[in-house]
Amino acid sequence: MVKEFNNGLIVLEKTKTKLNNTIQLLTNSTIFQPFNNLTVLIIGVFHGDEPQGKYLIEKYLSQKIYPQKEGNNNLIFIPCLNPDGMQNNIRTNANSVDLNRNFPTKNWGQDGSDAGENPKDYYGGKAPASEIETQFVIDIIGKYKPKIILTLHAPYKIVNYDGPAHDIAQKISEIISYPVEPSIGYPTPGSFGTYCGVERNIPTITLELDEKIPVENLVQPVFETFDILKNYN
Numbered sequence: 001m002v003k004e005f006n007n008g009l010i011v012l013e014k015t016k017t018k019l020n021n022t023i024q025l026l027t028n029s030t031i032f033q034p035f036n037n038l039t040v041l042i043i044g045v046f047h048g049d050e051p052q053g054k055y056l057i058e059k060y061l062s063q064k065i066y067p068q069k070e071g072n073n074n075l076i077f078i079p080c081l082n083p084d085g086m087q088n089n090i091r092t093n094a095n096s097v098d099l100n101r102n103f104p105t106k107n108w109g110q111d112g113s114d115a116g117e118n119p120k121d122y123y124g125g126k127a128p129a130s131e132i133e134t135q136f137v138i139d140i141i142g143k144y145k146p147k148i149i150l151t152l153h154a155p156y157k158i159v160n161y162d163g164p165a166h167d168i169a170q171k172i173s174e175i176i177s178y179p180v181e182p183s184i185g186y187p188t189p190g191s192f193g194t195y196c197g198v199e200r201n202i203p204t205i206t207l208e209l210d211e212k213i214p215v216e217n218l219v220q221p222v223f224e225t226f227d228i229l230k231n232y233n
């Protein structure tokens with residue numbers, strides 16, 4: 001691994017988007033050993049109009065750099081998966097694709113138009129995994145083989161999960177006081193949860209944060225959630 005640092009953090013992987021923004025996979029340990037430990041992947045900003053994840057992950061990383069002697073850090077982070085969407089304050093990426101409908105699942109491309117008021121906000125792309133952002137995540141899952149995945153969304157105030165993640169979801173629910181919901185309530189063809197949780201049996205949590213309160217108020221429960229995952233086994 002070629003080590004590259006960003007404010008003391010190791011940049012494990014990176015790529016460029018259509019609008020020339022950078023997506024990074026970071027860790028906050030100097031001795032991250034992705035193949036030997038229980039790796040937890042945490043992803044923010046699947047949807048560009050849900051910026052809370054980037055703020056929370058970057059704040060966590062700025063406060064919790066683990067020196068080498070502590071070791072055994074198993075968290076890896078993509079603070080912002082959709083910087084192009086965030087730049088434009090839209091749900092989709094620069095190709096108008098909903099990244100959470102672009103994963104190569106068995107149900108990719110099926111009708112998900114009940115999902116919301118604007119069906120075009122849920123466009124799954126011209127092909128499964130057609131998008132740079134989707135490919136970046138798929139490559140990371142193949143390479144780092146996370147045992148647990150957490151994605152940060154808004155605004156539904158629920159702990160949604162796919163795959164064998166009920167117990168983890170329950171713990172997070174107790175921390176953040178949102179109910180556990182095994183289904184989001186509408187069809188999500190090509191979703192990340194289906195790709196990882198349903199089809200690959202990786203415990204996958206979709207944490208839907210409250211967007212109506214100041215993001216600072218989410219720091220305590222979300223940091224506690226990250227710390228629970230750090231120590232989970």
Ligand SMILES: [Zn+2]
Nearest residue numbers: 047050153154
């Ligand atoms: Zn979302």
